[in-house]
Amino acid sequence: xxxxxxxxxxxxxxxxxxxxxxxxxxxxxxxxxxxxxxxxxxxxxxxxxxxxxxxxxxxxxxxxxxxxxxxxxxxxxxxxxxxxxxxxxxxxxxxxxxxxxxxxxxxxxxxxxxxxxxxxxxxxxxxxxxxxxxxxxxxxxxxxxxxxxxxxxxxxxxxxxxxxxxxxxxxxxxxxxxxxxxxxxxxxxxxxxxxxxxxxxxxxxxxxxxxxxxxxxxxxxxxxxxxxxxxxxxxxxxxxxxxxxxxxxxxxxxxxxxxxxxxxxxxxxxxxxxxxxxxxxxxxxxxxxxxxxxxxxxxxxxxxxxxx
Numbered sequence: 001x002x003x004x005x006x007x008x009x010x011x012x013x014x015x016x017x018x019x020x021x022x023x024x025x026x027x028x029x030x031x032x033x034x035x036x037x038x039x040x041x042x043x044x045x046x047x048x049x050x051x052x053x054x055x056x057x058x059x060x061x062x063x064x065x066x067x068x069x070x071x072x073x074x075x076x077x078x079x080x081x082x083x084x085x086x087x088x089x090x091x092x093x094x095x096x097x098x099x100x101x102x103x104x105x106x107x108x109x110x111x112x113x114x115x116x117x118x119x120x121x122x123x124x125x126x127x128x129x130x131x132x133x134x135x136x137x138x139x140x141x142x143x144x145x146x147x148x149x150x151x152x153x154x155x156x157x158x159x160x161x162x163x164x165x166x167x168x169x170x171x172x173x174x175x176x177x178x179x180x181x182x183x184x185x186x187x188x189x190x191x192x193x194x195x196x197x198x199x200x201x202x203x204x205x206x207x208x209x210x211x212x213x214x215x216x217x218x219x220x221x222x223x224x225x226x227x228x229x230x231x232x233x234x235x236x237x238x239x240x241x242x243x244x245x246x247x248x249x250x251x252x253x254x255x256x257x258x259x260x261x262x263x264x265x266x267x268x269x270x271x272x273x274x275x276x277x278x279x280x281x282x283x284x285x286x287x288x289x290x291x292x293x294x295x296x297x298x299x300x301x302x303x304x305x306x307x308x
Contacts, residue, residue: 002164003036003063005029006088007105009096010078011041015048021096022057028105040065041096042082045072058308066308077301079158083167085307091167094159099198108161111194118189121160122196123153151185157198160184235279242275 007025011018022039029037041054043066051068058064067085069078079093090112092105100122108120142154162170166189173183185191 001036003038003088004090005034005037006040006086006091007037007102008040008079008082008086008091008093009042010044010075010082011050011054011096012044012072012075012078013047013050014096015050015053017096017098018050018053021098021102024098025102025105028102031103032106032109034109038063038065038086038088040067040082040086042078042085043068044074044078045069047072055308068305068308070303070305073302080171081302081304084171086167089164091162091164092160093162100157100159100196104159104194104196105161107196108159108194111192112161115192116190117192118163118166119160119184119191120194121153121184121191122157123193124155124157124198125195153185153193157196159196165189235282238275238279 007029009021014021025039039061041064043051043054046068051066054064054066058066065085067081069081073081083091083093092108094100094102094105104122108122111117112120166187169189170183170187173187
């Protein structure tokens with residue numbers, strides 16, 4: 001018999017948070033009324049004592065499942081691994097850094113039971129952090145939503161409660177450039193937001209500015225061809241502009257031949273026209289190349305070293 005609920009979280013440099021996370025999770029499970037459950041911890045590269053702590057905890061908690069990846073694959077592939085190994089009728093996805101308390105499960109469960117929604121996802125009313133962090137976070141989602149046909153609610157967080165049918169549908173998507181927030185809204189189903197309070201973690205986040213930029217690039221290129229189309233249209237615009245400029249140089253050469261250096265007009269015309277054609281061609285080829293590229297990628301998202 002499958003458990004009623006699978007709690008899925010990823011672990012990377014998280015040793016300091018795990019004791020309190022486990023304590024709050026057990027309280028949340030009791031308050032929400034879950035008797036059959038499993039806790040799925042995905043070790044996304046071992047860099048501290050997290051594995052030892054979990055293995056020790058597992059001796060007294062048979063519901064604990066530990067999935068050890070062969071190396072650090074990143075947050076989103078690790079979450080995908082956890083969803084693949086979860087067997088519960090419901091799956092609660094949460095980060096273990098305590099920015100969102102596991103006690104939020106109680107409110108998520110109540111909303112799910114009242115509404116029958118396939119997904120209850122967390123959103124912040126106000127983004128956490130200082131001005132720069134709030135601004136960059138808001139800008140991330142606005143840029144993504146502008147360039148993508150899939151719209152993701154602003155201030156969405158990782159935490160969400162999902163039905164088994166929804167998780168199985170999500171796992172069939174087969175995306176290689178994984179951006180779960182986009183995938184989770186692209187797939188559809190009945191989804192409802194639940195407001196959560198997100199605090200500031202005690203230690204410095206492992207999500208550096210570089211990682212956030214890379215995530216934005218992956219997110220946009222996974223869910224939109226618009227940048228390639230914009231590049232193509234930019235090429236057309238450059239081509240038109242260069243044609244007008246070239247025409248002006250030719251007219252000037254014919255009307256005032258003495259003001260233009262010999263050979264200057266032809267060189268400028270060829271350079272400007274060639275630039276426009278090259279940019280247009282790159283954009284057009286890029287549109288087709290992106291479609292082929294997305295089809296031929298077949299590497300797995302993660303590699304599992306061992307399951308405890």
